[in-house]
Amino acid sequence: MKPTITGQPLARIDGHAKVTGAARYSAEVQISGVAYGVLVTSACARGRILAIETNDAEREPGVLAVITPKNALRLPDTKVPENDRVVQVLQDDRIVYSNQPVALVVAETLEGAMHAALLVKVHEEKEPATVRLDDEIKNAFEPEPQSASGKKSADQVRGDPARGLREAAMRIDETYQTPYETHNPLEPHATTAVWNGPDRLTVYDATQGVFGVRKKLAKMFALPTGNVRVLTKFVGGGFGCKGTPWSHVILAALAAKQVGRPVKLVLTRPQMFGMVGGRPLTRQRLSVGANKQGKLTALRHESVSTTSRFDDFLEPAASVSRHSYACENMATSHRLVRLDIATPTYMRAPGEATGGFALESAIDELAHALKMDPLALRLASYAETDPTEDKPFSSKSLRKCYAEGARRFGWAWNKRSPARADGMLVGVGMATSSYPAYFSKAEALARMLPDGTALVTSGAVDLGGGTYTVMSQVAADAIGLPMDRVRFDLGDSEMPEAPRSGGSQTAASCASAVLLAGRALRDKLVRMAVADAGSPLLGARPDEVLIENGRMTANGRTDSFADVVKRAGGAPVEERARAGPDEARKKWSLHSFGAQFVEVLVDPDLGHVRVKRLVGVFAGGRILNARLARSQLMGGMVWGIGMALHEETVYDEKIGRIMTRDLADYHVPAHADVQVIEPYFIEEEDVHVDPAGVKGIGEIGITGTAAAIANAVFNATGKRVRSLPITPDKLL
Amino acid sequence: MRHFTFERAKSVDEAVKGGAQPEAAFLAGGTSLVDLMKLEVLTPLRIVDVSRLDLQKIEARTGGLVLGALATNTDVALHPEVRRRLPALAEALLSGASPQLRNAATVGGNLLQRTRCAYFRDLATLCNKRTPRSGCDALEGWTRMHAILGGSNQCIAAHPSDMCVALAAFDARVKVRGPQGEREIALTDFHLLPEQHPDREFALSPGELVISVFVPTTAAAARSRYVKVRDRASYAFALVSCAAGLELSGGTSGRIIREARVALGGVGTKPWRSIEAERALAGQPPTKDSFRKAAELLLAGAQPRRDNAFKVELAKRTMVRALTLAAEGA
Structure with missing residues (x-):
């Protein structure tokens, strides 16, 4: 049956509880x-x-x-x-x-x-002790493959990058830096x-x-x-911490x-600040070459990031370069440097956010050097298949994202925009967004109660993105019930096991399990009905039974879920299902993609940057709830503004202590920093990614944003800031 | 938080008496004091709540404005006479904190606001302001937010207030009452330089309570602006700020500065008024050149550190911007 509730822009079902304070957070447990x-x-x-x-x-x-x-x-x-x-x-x-x-x-x-x-x-x-990267960079080492980078090895080479660079008509060789950041939920x-x-x-x-x-x-x-x-x-x-x-x-x-x-x-x-992780500092060198038409001939991305003395966390910043552009000659590497700091951890698109800043800035620099529209340059090296793994993408609508974003934004790349009457410089920039589509083993339990309502559980966690709501939607469709007769519950280790809510994987993993459990329950109820002497459906073929709003109909006769349960003795009827990646999934390269376009105003004297408009178009498979998806993408884009302009965890290097330990010294965007944010999505039907067809949109909103903003600042001022955040002093 | 006694003063006299006791502190809006008490950076034993005293009034007199010590930042900023006669003050107040804080914070409390130096607020680091002669980790530490003017080898903490910068530029006088009676202190004398005693921040004796602030509203005040540069669009302390006012004479073609008023924020250990820069501007045409020259003069003695060297140039540009806006008129 075609889903009717899934995808609808329903308001979150826990919204009322949250705004009235009825929702009990962990510190409020009595x-x-x-x-x-x-x-x-x-x-x-x-x-x-x-x-x-x-x-x-x-x-x-x-x-x-x-x-x-x-x-x-x-x-x-x-x-x-x-x-x-x-x-x-x-x-x-x-x-x-x-x-x-x-x-x-x-x-x-x-x-x-x-x-x-x-x-x-x-x-x-x-x-x-030292917290200075430069003091220890001589001891940089190659880390073991880590789960954060999909258990890939730290270094990968394809083709002959040195030759690709030699033969390039234009080359960019620059170093970019992203600072320590702290999640601060x-x-x-x-x-x-x-x-x-x-x-x-x-x-x-x-x-x-x-x-x-x-x-x-x-x-x-x-x-x-x-x-x-x-x-x-x-x-x-949570944001990872x-x-x-x-x-x-x-x-x-x-x-x-x-x-x-x-x-x-x-x-x-x-x-x-420290004890619960943070984003490590990254220093990334990008060497990129292209021919006169803007086709990439070489891409080398070398990343160094920091970790503690006692534990290895790798920020997989160079990984993004492995999947982004068609390029025969490519090399990516990661190194870790130990410092006397707390162990960093996953934070808001680990790898893609930091690596994307460097890669998408370098691509913009290359386009500028070639006097080319940066969008045209990206299209010239559009990857039709995964350039590193030689696999097809399970789905990829990036071309559509570029086109739709450019149309909505009114993208016209024609060098500098004239300054406004009030002296403010105007700049535009763009960048590509991407994030892997993770899918992990998840289980769900669907239970039909004698009153005809269903309780579906899975031990996932709702970080605020709307898991309660979207899982209820998926369950309602899967079972054949209206929303108000389904309750979805989560957040308890006594429930069926679900993966950690990280890596934007909860919607994909948990919805797949809920979908399978809901369908299994529905099928079981149908089987029970057609085999039940007390049912009007006795003898009907299960595949001829139509289900709507908790009622089963075949040959003009109907029965209800509630009656099936009651006749069976009144004990809840339940089914459990497990979803998870299989061998077939390994044949595909699985990513969400997007494109972001930004207009900035820069005060030429005082260096203040204002993001006037940010347009993002994203393709992340099936969208379970358009309203919540929009909110999540918007939140991700706001993270991106923070990453571009504000966020930095600063150490006192003499005493090795974080000095920006409150929200007055650690800046995140204030309301006034967030002007027009326009997230859009392109819906995709992806049958390879997971049963729910979901690719995850929790983090993609922050990827590419900082680069798009930095590129726009360059367009406005002619100044290329390669070290985030772009604070006024860097533009004086 | 350390235990303390709490008393609510019913009159100014009662407040003064309570405030003169050892380790007492006045509580008004509480936006700074309570915060620092929670961190135990401040540990008063006796809290004298003055918030109910009848000192909220804002009076517009001929020649000046009288701001009651308990007038909230919001009330002052939105007062029509303040906006008309001293726009820089309204702008300064509105550029600070958030609406919630401005609704609670008072004129008197703002005058007595403590620095936002991260070391002052962190008990695990050394701070001469918190513990006299214990050392200062900021001097060789993270100095991005610190002062480049008025520092000493003991302390370089920047003064955080926006309001005080505007008041310093326009000759405000603070009326205080203490056990010895009432007196007036020029705003520029109210805050002390750190020198060898950064723990002493105010020219107040024990028990002295701020009653009101008088600001003369001159022609330069009426043509005044406040410009604040910060790391985000709102809710951040100033990297640099400038209150500037000009009185101009002559026609539109040949205008001359009769009188100038300039004070900087975010760069000084106290609100940084510069009579020298003001004198340099008097008699000059209101052009970017004259503004820049005055700014060079003001910043000539700046002593930047590793992380705040940019403030020297940024302060000059901010001052030029504020003076330019003032010259253009409201």
Whole structure:
């Protein structure tokens, strides 16, 4: 049956609960007898804890415990699961980055714990440390293949890039830099841990994936996985920094065990700078050559990014060059540099956002050098098949995105636009967007209740993008019910397993599982009806049964889901389904694509850049809900404005400490920075990507944006800014 | 937050008495004080709430405006006489903070606003302003937001206020009342240079409470503008800002500056008024050349650091822009 609800621009079903405050976020969970935990963090970037004076804190009324490496419960296992981040959980006296947890105060009240935490005196023995890339770049190393880059090797070569560059009519060889950034979701990280007996643990956590939290807690506390339950009903933004469980999650559980009370631990805003990851700094060299017609003859993309001393996170910045343009001679490489910083992590299109800035800036530089329309240059090397993997794309509508974007924007590339009457310089720019279509194993359970309503569950997490809503839409269509008779629930590790909400994969993975489970349930109910002596449909062929609004019709006779369940004894009828990538999927290169066009105004004297209009056209497979999709794309484009103009996590290089630790010093776009944002999408029918036909749109909005803005700034001013963010000082 | 006692003053006299006690602090809008108390950068033992005192009034008199210490930033910025007679002040206020903060923040509180130096706010770093003679990590640290004028070897924290820049340019005087009675302090004397005592920021004695601010509204004030350059379009502290006012004489072809007023924000350890630049402008034609020369003069003594060297040029350009806008008229 053709979907009728899926795709509709419905308002989010949890919207009312959110704006009225009825939606309970993780820090708001009410648990009786809860105590409050507040972290004490390190001042230096590297060293040893010599001593911690806890007397003053312990004397404060209401303080239950001051937990330090000296008295902290020993964890049965300090190793973290594979592909998970190393944490600092008071098991030793090492300091490996500034702002690392070194003690935890637990008290009867939050205020009491906060004050006591400031009374804890930590004596540190500092060791030489550095947070400067240049100090350690000589020790750059080739990282192991990582899951963030699709387990691809760090270096790839195809053809002969050196020759391609030699033979090029025009060459660009430039270095681009993207700064450290910090996710800063509005909702802070928050964990409430409750022990139900010595070996059963329930945790309410602000996370992007309940199963990852369960796995890590079970491992580190040596519990059977089934003894740990993790719940997350609403998340106020994650952007990657809630993708893996960090130190505070383990510490909340540790503290709860140690004091014998449920413990709630919420990070302060300054504590969210470092401890929970951030985007690493990248330095990328792009060498690009083209013939006179603008056809690429060589593309070399070398990226260096930073990581901590104790864990490897690779920002796969050069990966974007592997799939973007048709080019015979291509080389991409990644190197890591260890510094005395906290481990970075996935942030808003890791790789594509940073790499896309460098690649799409270089392409623009090349077009300018060739005096060519940058859009025409991109079309001259349009990749009809994946240039690295020699595979066809499962679907690719980038040509349409370019054309539609250019039309809507009114793209006319004719050198400089004249300055306005008020002296403001006007510039236009564009860039390509792309993001891989990830699809991971997911399960869902669909259950028909005797009242004819369905409950569908999958342990995914709704980061705010609208998972509750779109899954209800998919389930309604799959089962054959109207929206108001389907309830979709998520965010509980007791539910069928779903992947972490990261990599823009939840819609694809979870919707596929929900689709399959919903259809299986529908088919089961039909089979039950036609075999049921009490049903008017007895004897009908299942394939001749039509389903609408919970009613089954065949040969002029009808039965309802509710009646089938009731006649069968009234116990819910359920079906479980699993979706996941298969061998056939490997034959395809799977990506979402898009194009962004931007107009900027630049104050020629004072250097201020204003993004006046940003138009993006994206193709991400099937769109499950046009309204929510638009919002997500818009949000991604706003991230892009922040990346281009504002966001930067600044270290004091002498003391190795992040100094932009609040939202006054760490800038994200304010309302006034966001003018006209126009996201559009091209719908695609992609039968290869996953059963739901979804390619994911959670992150593509930020890819290419920073380059489009930088390109527009160049168009306006003639100044090429190769190091983000583009702050006024860089344009003086 | 450290424990404190709380009392609500019913009269100015009562407030002054409470404020003169050891480790007391006045609470008005609370937008700065409460924030710093939560961080325990400030740890007063006694909070004297002055927010209910009858000091909200904004009065337009011949010759000047009287701004009550408890008039909110919003009320001052939107007052028709302020907008007409001292547009730079309205613009300065509207360029600061957010509507929510401006609705709570007061004239008196803004005068007493503390620096946004990231080191001042971080107990894990060294700060002479927070703990006298303990050292300053900012000097060799991240200095993008720091002052290039008026710093010392003890402190280079920039003064964060927009309002005070406009008030400094136009000869505002602060009326305070303390245990010894009332007195007036010129706004340019109200804030102290850090020198060897960056912990001492205000020319106030214990217990002295700001009552009101008087700003003479001259011809230059009526032809005034405020320009603020920042890292985003709204809700950011100034990289550089400039309040400028001009009184012009002569016809449209041969106009001459009779009197100029200039003060800079974001670059000084206090609101940076420059009498020298104003004198240089007097008698000159209101052209970009004269403006630029005055700006060069003002910034001649700038002492930039690694991350804020750009402020020298940016300050000159901002000053030229503000003076140009002032010359063009509202």
